[in-house]
Amino acid sequence: MKSKFQPGDLVGIQVRPSRLWTQSLSWVLFVAGIALYAHLSYLRHRQNPYERVAPSVHQIYEAITTAATEPAEEDMPLDPGATVWQHIRYSMLWKDTVASSRRFLIAMALLIPCIFLGLHMAIFPYFGAVFQRFVLFFDKIVALSLLPILFIVFGIEEWSKIMLMVIGVGPTLVLDTFNIARSVPREQIVKAFTLKSSNLDVTYRIVLKQVLPQIINSVRLNLKPLALFLFAGEMIASTDGLAYRIALMRRHMGMDVILPYLLWVAFLLFILDALLRFTNRRLHPWFHPLSS
Amino acid sequence: MVSPALKLEPELEVVPIAAPFKWRTEIALRDVSVAYPAGREGVKTVLSGINLEIAAGEFVAVLGETGCGKSTMLRLILGQEFPTGGAIAVDGKPVKRIDARCGYVPQKYSLFPDRTVLGNVTYGPENMKSGLLGRLRPSFRQYRKELRAEATAYLQRMGLRAQDLNKYPHQLSGGMQQRVAIAQALLMKPPVLLMDEAFSALDPSTRSSLQEQLHAIWQESRPTIVFVTHNTQEALLLGTRLVLLGRYQEEHAQKNNVLLDMDISTSRLPFSRRAHSNEFHELHEYVKQIAYKSSSMNREEDAAQPLTLEGNLR
Secondary structure (H helix, E strand, O other), rough: OOOOOOOOHHHHHOOOOOOOHHHHHHHHHHHHHHHHHHHHHHHHHHHHHOOOOOOOOOHHHHHHHHHHHHOOOOOOOOOOOOHHHHHHHOOHHHHHHHHHHHHHHHHHHHHHHHHHHHHHHOHHHHHHHHEEEEEEHHHHOOOOHHHHHHHHHHOOOOHHHHHHHHHHHHHHHHHHHHHHHHOHHHHHHHHHHOOOOOOHHHHHHHHHHHHHHHHHHHHHHOOHHHHHHHHHHHHHHHOOOHHHHHHHHOOOOOHHHHHHHHHHHHHHHHHHHHHHHHHHHOOOHHHHHHHO | OOOOOOOOOOOOOOOOOOOOOOOOOOOOEEEEEEEOOOOHHHHHEEEEEEEEEEEEOOOEEEEEEOOOHHHHHHHHHHHHOOOOEEEEOOOOEEOOOOOOOOOEEEEOOOOOOOOHHHHHHHHHHHHHHOOHHHHOOOOHHHHHHHHHHHHHHHHHOOOHHHHHHOOHHHHHHHHHHHHHHHHHHOOOOOOOOEEEEEOOOOOHHHHHHHHHHHHHHOOOOOOOEHHHHHHHHHHHHOOOOEEEEEEEEOOOOOEEEEEEEEEEEOOOOOOHHHHOOHHHHHHHHHHHHHHHHHHHOOOOHHHHOOOOOOOOEO
């Protein structure tokens, strides 16, 4: 029986809020945040119409339009007759997004061997014996402290930033995969051998297939640390990229660019996460009922 | 050493398997011991010098209280663990690793969660036929088609409906999952089938139905089955031979070994009526008494009392 909402229900554990309530409540903090910012911006603009610390909606719109259609300051200006597509293609936002995405995707590709390393460590005892202690030790090294070494070894170009991401997230992914693969019940492996599986069958057709959805989830959880290391690298030594632009704009107090860039990065990560979640669900229909 | 296999009146209707085959093997455990280092306690003995020979076609029910080493014994036969002393042979060859000589049905996690029912059952025979590259050959497609037809017939005989065959294990009940697990193991036609408390997580009616089905399969093709259980009634109902494992005191040392090894294939009653016969009840009481005596001996207050057993004691 549904009862009328009581204020005390907000702290009740046994209450069952309706779907409408839960959906509405999930947007409350967004609305409150926007309202608070709008109020703050309004107050500051009343004192100084050229205020840039809390830009108005109009200023933000202007900055987004410029970032998405005009080249960066350091680039050549476009011909007056350029098409819309050329405006977008040579814009500052596009240039920075492509630069950061390229680094991000190369790092993700380089992290794939980490998954195989963790898998083999979990399945092949001698493999585990060789690598486990070393990876555990390596995982404790603060990746950012390696940055000077990376700059010396790889120079200040692309590879130092990419390697920072790989070194920062790699050991975690190896250990995550190792733990996930170790959690496959022993009975499954025994059963597979009684069904005439080879070592490779057990590794790739039994264990990897079973743990792949969890590994994808682990990659999803590591997207943010990956972005964090990318930002660290770009902010310290780069000539393009989303984080480079944010760091550059900080010098000019350009909050009208910084805020949209922050939201754009969050949106890109959200899209990537959603894509991985969708892929996981499509590829592994058997997994989600188990995990829920 | 063991009496011939049970001859029952054919009361259960049995549909023959598509491709009948001959079971042929035996299991031999010679002076097998297992002991683990156990910190301050020194060494924990799980099995102490077990000798057991199982002939082809026997249905051996292994009974015993928790911790008496019955699952360890099964893992030794399987090749999952190795004895600290003695030797084990299956099908005349020593056991060195887990292989396809033994089929295995554990209590849980018996099916691969990422494969459908049909995918689970055909996984083994597909491996038998060809390796990873062999699957690319055109003849494999035809083989796969035939295999799926055979598996479908087998599964339907095990009580699964056509619409269940493309379901994933989590979509099936516990009983259905175990039916598929048995089919998965049997379709490989292994010389030995090892079942570790395979029915203990099931409700009584499902359990009873599966017992009947397992008995029918065994009666039809006579695989060698080693069935580990802690349920006396189940052991007596299914087995042709009962092996009771337990602890006893010998020269100030506690040992885990075979307390009772008896032929229980004497009943000629049909399976469905067997559990209600006087003979069955007498046997049940007898085994229960021995099991109780063994377990009470392990309790501190009874530790001084010697274990005296009547019957075919080893």
